[in-house]
Amino acid sequence: MEIILNPWPWYISGPLIAFVMAILLYFGKTFGMSSSLKTMCSALGADKFSDFFKFNWKEQKWNLTVVFGAIIGGFITTEYLSNDVATDLNKTTIAELQEMGFANPGSTLVPNELFSLDSLISIKAILLLIIGGLLVGFGTRYASGCTSGHAITGLSSLQKQSLIAVIGFFVGGLVMTNFILPLIF
Amino acid sequence: MKYLKYLLVGIFFGIILVKSEAVSWFRIYEMFRFQSFHMYGIIGTAVISGILFLQISKRIALKNVRGTQLDAPKKEKGFIRYLIGGAIFGLGWALIGACPGPMYILLGTGVYSMIIVIIAALLGTFLYGVIKSKLPH
Numbered sequence: 379m380e381i382i383l384n385p386w387p388w389y390i391s392g393p394l395i396a397f398v399m400a401i402l403l404y405f406g407k408t409f410g411m412s413s414s415l416k417t418m419c420s421a422l423g424a425d426k427f428s429d430f431f432k433f434n435w436k437e438q439k440w441n442l443t444v445v446f447g448a449i450i451g452g453f454i455t456t457e458y459l460s461n462d463v464a465t466d467l468n469k470t471t472i473a474e475l476q477e478m479g480f481a482n483p484g485s486t487l488v489p490n491e492l493f494s495l496d497s498l499i500s501i502k503a504i505l506l507l508i509i510g511g512l513l514v515g516f517g518t519r520y521a522s523g524c525t526s527g528h529a530i531t532g533l534s535s536l537q538k539q540s541l542i543a544v545i546g547f548f549v550g551g552l553v554m555t556n557f558i559l560p561l562i563f
Numbered sequence: 564m565k566y567l568k569y570l571l572v573g574i575f576f577g578i579i580l581v582k583s584e585a586v587s588w589f590r591i592y593e594m595f596r597f598q599s600f601h602m603y604g605i606i607g608t609a610v611i612s613g614i615l616f617l618q619i620s621k622r623i624a625l626k627n628v629r630g631t632q633l634d635a636p637k638k639e640k641g642f643i644r645y646l647i648g649g650a651i652f653g654l655g656w657a658l659i660g661a662c663p664g665p666m667y668i669l670l671g672t673g674v675y676s677m678i679i680v681i682i683a684a685l686l687g688t689f690l691y692g693v694i695k696s697k698l699p700h
Contacts, residue, residue: 451577
């Protein structure tokens with residue numbers, strides 16, 4: 379049981395993620411989480427504003443079901459499949475983040491300074507969450523995929539376009555983490 | 564119920580991503596600072612397993628449930644959209660520490676402020692759809 383309750387090593391997690399892709403491809407679907415955002419836009423009536431959203435979103439209900447399952451999976455894991463073991467971060471990472479003002483790096487999944495409901499009284503935290511969400515929503519659709527669609531499925535199927543997209547992910551991520559985050563915090 | 568299998572796949576996916584700590588904001592920070600192998604190990608072994616699976620599927624002509632050759636969907640040709648769109652997504656990924664899958668999963672773990680991120684991501688997706696024709700692809 380300890381093996382389940384402790385964090386899982388990367389060499390177990392990686393192949394299991396590939397298994398999720400494999401099973402969705404076997405069902406004749408695809409592993410693409412950001413598509414759910416497009417589906418929801420369409421379901422909410424975005425088709426009245428752009429042809430991009432004119433498609434039969436009901437055919438994508440399976441994807442929304444996967445999303446719903448993922449939410450339940452997150453709940454089950456924190457409620458029943460976890461112990462209080464902190465994320466085993468690099469000591470340098472912890473020291474850096476503490477210097478930036480993050481109290482307990484790794485003790486939670488996300489920093490309280492950005493995500494706790496108390497932080498939401500700060501305009502800065504809310505703005506950062508909104509900006510982050512906008513960038514993710516806009517960028518994934520522009521690039522036609524996210525980590526699941528490009529980094530996992532696209533690279534697994536050896537597609538050049540996905541390699542370009544993943545290079546893009548890293549350019550953006552490196553700039554944010556190394557140059558912009560130190561300015562914000 | 565034909566949707567049950569998708570629900571189970573989603574639950575399984577959510578469990579893996581929390582247990583692997585891939586949903587951790589701190590793990591994403593660490594990855595983009597090159598201070599840990601953990602995330603590279605996850606993505607690397609996922610891709611290697613995925614390549615093996617798809618190559619073997621091709622060799623043995625594995626069919627999906629529809630009876631056609633099992634394969635990943637082909638991405639449209641292009642360069643700018645993948646690089647620029649990817650970089651925009653990367654900025655957001657490193658800021659909130661979550662890509663679309665983890666956004667939902669973290670909501671399930673009790674990070675309720677993720678709702679703000681999800682709504683903003685819906686707006687971002689909507690904005691792309693509206694100005695799509697004016698962007699270089």
